[in-house]
Amino acid sequence: MFARSRQSTAGEEERHRWRGEVSWLGHKVTVATIAQRLRDDHGLDVSESSVRRWITANLADEAARARVTVPRPPVAPGSEAQIDYGKLGTWFDPVAGRRVTVQGFVMVLSCSRMLFVQPVTSMDQSSWCASHVAAFEFFGGVPARLVIDNLRTGVDKPDLYDPRLNRSYAELAHHYGTLVDPARVRKPKDKPRVERIIQYVRDSFWQGREFTGLAQMQDDAAGWSTDVAGLRHSRALDGAQPLRVFEAIERDALLPLPATPFVSTRWSTGKVGLDTHVEVGKALYSVPWRLIGQTLHARVCGDVVQIFRDQHVVATHVLRLSGRATNPDHYPPEKIAFHLQGPTWCRKIAVEVGPACELSIDDLLSPNAIYHLRAAQGVLGSRREHGVDRLEAACARAIEVADPTYRTVKGILAVGAETDDAPAAGDACAVPAFLRGPGQFDADWTPHA
Template sequence: YRDYVKKHNLTMHINHKPGDKMMVDWNGTRMYVYDRYTGEAIPAYLFEATLPFSMYSYVQACPSMKINDWVDCHIQAYRYFGGVTRLLIPDNLKVGIIQNKKYEDPILNKSYQEMADYYDTTIIPTRVRKPKDKAAVEGAVGDCTVAIVGKLRNRKFFSFEDLNKAIIKELDNFNNRPFQKKEGSRKSVYLDEELPFMKALPEQPFELSVWKRAKVQLNYHISIEKMNYSVPYEYVGNYVDVKVTKRTVTVYYKMNQICTHDRLYGRINQYSTNESHMPENHQKFQWNKDRFMKWAASIGDNTSILVSKLFDRYKVEEQAYKGCMSLLKLSDKYGKTRLENACQLALDHISQPGYKNIKMILQSNQDLKDKNDNVQSECDMHAFVRGKDYYGGKNNG
């Protein structure tokens, strides 16, 4: 059996291209952060990233191996390297790779895929149970364990921030250490030969997002983490996909973006409502002085003046809402032109006109009577002379 293994379990030297791949994995060795008051030891999981061309490495301690920490470690690794590789080679850990069958394309975690798309890199997971596919990071794990964990094993850390500062200090020493079998160090080879081939970092680092699924309720809102966000009312009853980041909440229906909101924080059960998402009859309940004045202006100058007077009459603007609403809705029944004329008539003859005055003018057609009187007065200014044929005579009998 030993002879068979020697014959068939061969290794192959692979020449890696500069800036082509970044290999990532968790280090099986744990460190600990201690609670300052209770003394409880909190496990710290070590993430490692290695560039196989230069063997330049990055290490970070995390409180968990969940997707949030996994993605954040990649972001910090790209920042440490100062660039992005063409390919990203992870193991088949469930947090990043949902499924990786032999003859099918791998199914990736959506947040992990978004991060890769943002940095313009491509995720190609290793074959299942084939650690040699990422031999560079596997080898770096052992070296880093000796160089970093070994150096820090007798120190106590009370926060992950302090632990990671110490790790970076030892990591810089590790990357600057000269190679034994060739010239230079990991960092010098990286700076001289690999960095020019790395892709540039985006201006802003990737912002981690979490995807959720929600149903649009009858009030055309969805509930995300005990906060409510409006969706166009046409989607009521449908399920939507929601992308949640630290700053925004973006809603998708069948992969099409339909709206976005600033994320709410603080008191639970707050509402973020966009008026354009409401049915027309619901929009009328979302009023303020500016909206009433815009509505009045669309009817005419006299209507605007009268509405402004109504607001001036009250100490609190909400007291004027009912009267303004009733007044302006008269345009639905009598039309904008008649309402504007009625407002002009009221302003000319009444010191403090209101809804009842305008309604009475319109019901009694006083706005039309005033107009007819003007027409009649214009007619009285002219004489109508009948011709001789109108009166008849002896010859027309």
Template sequence: MSKIRKVIKFHCNGKSNLFISKYLSLSRNTVKKYISLFKVSGYRLDYIAEKTDAELEAIFVGNTAEQVNPKLEKLYSFFPQMERQLKSVGATVQQQWELYFAANPDGVRSSQFRVHFKNWSNRVNPVMHIQHKSGDKMYVDYAGKKLSIVDENTGEIKEVEFFVAILGASQYTYGEGSMSQQKEDFVNSVENAMRYFGGTPAAIVPDNLKSAVIKSSRFEPTINETLADLAEHYETTILPARVYKPRDKSLVEGAVKILYRRIYVHLKNRTFFNLEQLNEAIWELLDLHNRKKLTGRPYSRYELFLEDEKDKLRPLPLERFQIKYHSFATVMQNGHVLNSQDKNYYSVPYQYIRKKVKLLYTQSVVEVYYKYNRIAIHQRSNKAYVYTTNAEHLASTHQFVADWSATRFIDWANSIDPCVGEFIIKIIENRNHPEQAFKSCLGVLTFEKKVGRIRLINACKRALDFKIYNFKTIQNILENNLDSIDEDKDLNQDLPEHQNIRGKNYYE
């Protein structure tokens, strides 16, 4: 205020504006402004000298001239609608000035138009300096202050992260509680935000947290693979904010500050026992926030979103994104790979035996890749130590083994002879598990090609008489030609009489 007094004093003493500007280190426009306001006020120098600093501020800094000037009133009333139009792709400040000047021929020129718009924009929202296009970017971040829930059984207080997403053009905001900032929770929150907005933006702008960016860089940051998969699923892209460049994400940081006042205050004295209860309360307060009129504007975030931005978002895919996990494994000799997380085995084509492959799996599907080519896909099994096999993947010999079953061996044996079928049934029944008997059954039935059908039938008949049911019994009968003995011959016939036979008296 002392400089204002000196400007007026020098002016009344006949000093030039240039002298006053250089002597007091003020711009010539500022000097001209103070002198003009002094002349308009009609006050004398001694009256100004008696005024306090607060009274001088009301006269010279209180923007009274702008409020009185009808030309500036028209100009500033044009800016809210102009700001909305600038969010459309292709809209420029020059085009808006031409529209303004066509309706107000006595209005300000292009250069002054830009200066006044910049001043108005800074006063209405001093943080936002970037002109955001509708449907272009969605900014995401976590709030510094955490919320909490209480375990109903133990009474333990668990901290909860607060996730915030905001659309650049309309400032339409989404928030939710999340148990952590790990990539699974982060990706799920980003997807929930897009589902809340009902569309996909052209780009997602996260901070440089590890769940989003593995390695930061000014020119080409390395995006977390899971977040990149999400972007591919929703046909969008990831544009991480630059490190130590807070203006890149100033919009979402400003939203976080506002939500501290409009959400945290109402939740801090309430108790929630699970994440669902907390989020329901957050979304109720969030709806009030989005429907509240913006500062200095006759519309709310929600109205701006519906009118200007909703139709610019891309349609959502029908299916939600499923997080993909990956691991590496070597194909075993039996043509299967191990998913180490579930301890399950999945088949691949036999040509890839002993090859190193990559497994990509979601909650429902397991995919196997070799050198970027998918070679197998299976439904994911939740049971440990289970083999999931596609018969087409197996070699011909393996396919034969894969088709082994008790029914198949019994039908095969009955096609030779009913007694062979009966013997095979006995082998299977005398094992704890049918599969234990399959090799024995196979060995018995292959004797048909080695010794012929008749000999195998006779061997099975004799083995049934012995009541010994295994492969070894049939093998011994055939090797010792016991199958060829005539069963009708009397094995108990009397021995012939001759001198070498001792009588019963010999043993008395």
């Protein structure tokens, strides 16, 4: 009667507007949004309680339908765990010298309601995976399915039908042989067992306690998970204690732990620069030069860095904390030649050419190896155009004229003078590189009349 009297205050036209707006929005948004749309779009000054009464009186079936809940079927032992983070509070970190926010990583076994709590001050990828490893070791096994929230450390791309898991988390799931089943976005009822327990963890474990360090905090949380939370009388278990149910039916139903420990990995993406390097962490790593400008994926596992293009490894390096890791093979040969053909390389090739070439290169590199390195490379490079034998003869001729420089060797090869007889002692030769002497210059020069 009260609802009908309130409804009669609106005219027929207003009731028609209400019905159209509420029917369209009813299954998609909240009562607060419906009231706001009626005020903004139709000029109806109504409250949320008025909208709620109107829905109850005029859309009884829809209102009843919205209140219906379907109980979940019983969960088989070892088949599921629900996971989430929950804020515990703030804590003065003596290491950091400041107050930090402490989050609680919580994993609840859906069948026995046995739970594991690990306080953390970081929710990054390594912390997320490390908490999973600690939880599996705490339970002594692995649940067959993990129901998680859509946080970035677990899910790269949320999707109802085909979610894309974070690569590091996918590797963890593969290692332990478990299935990751992300909940729907903004649907806390998809993992009610862990959502409801967060407040209990905050009140029972966190409130009023003092901790000297993070390690002590985590040890206390593991003990609390067994001695307090495990021995509570759970209404969902008809008053039974989670620890007793876990020991009786769920411990042996969990998947066994792998024989080898899980090694946490870290994935990142980066774009290849013009210097053929891509940034991973605080260091730079080279990749083949043809990949310049492309975005690649990097995987860090232990002290090894692997860089991927699609599913293929294109480069592997030893992990560095900073600086550059460069593989010369990743550059075009002509771009890296100077850096590869150092003094040691020059002396090695000179020995292969012959004793005269070896003596010439030693003479070039002796005063300052780096300063004359290009000259030595130029002398040895002549063997590709003129051959090893001619280069050896040219070096011998340059030594005879006491000028085994790059210009002299090049000049000898250019005019084919490596086979000429050596000049007699005392011949005029002001410039050793001018192998024909000033007499030839006089013969070729005719003064102008």
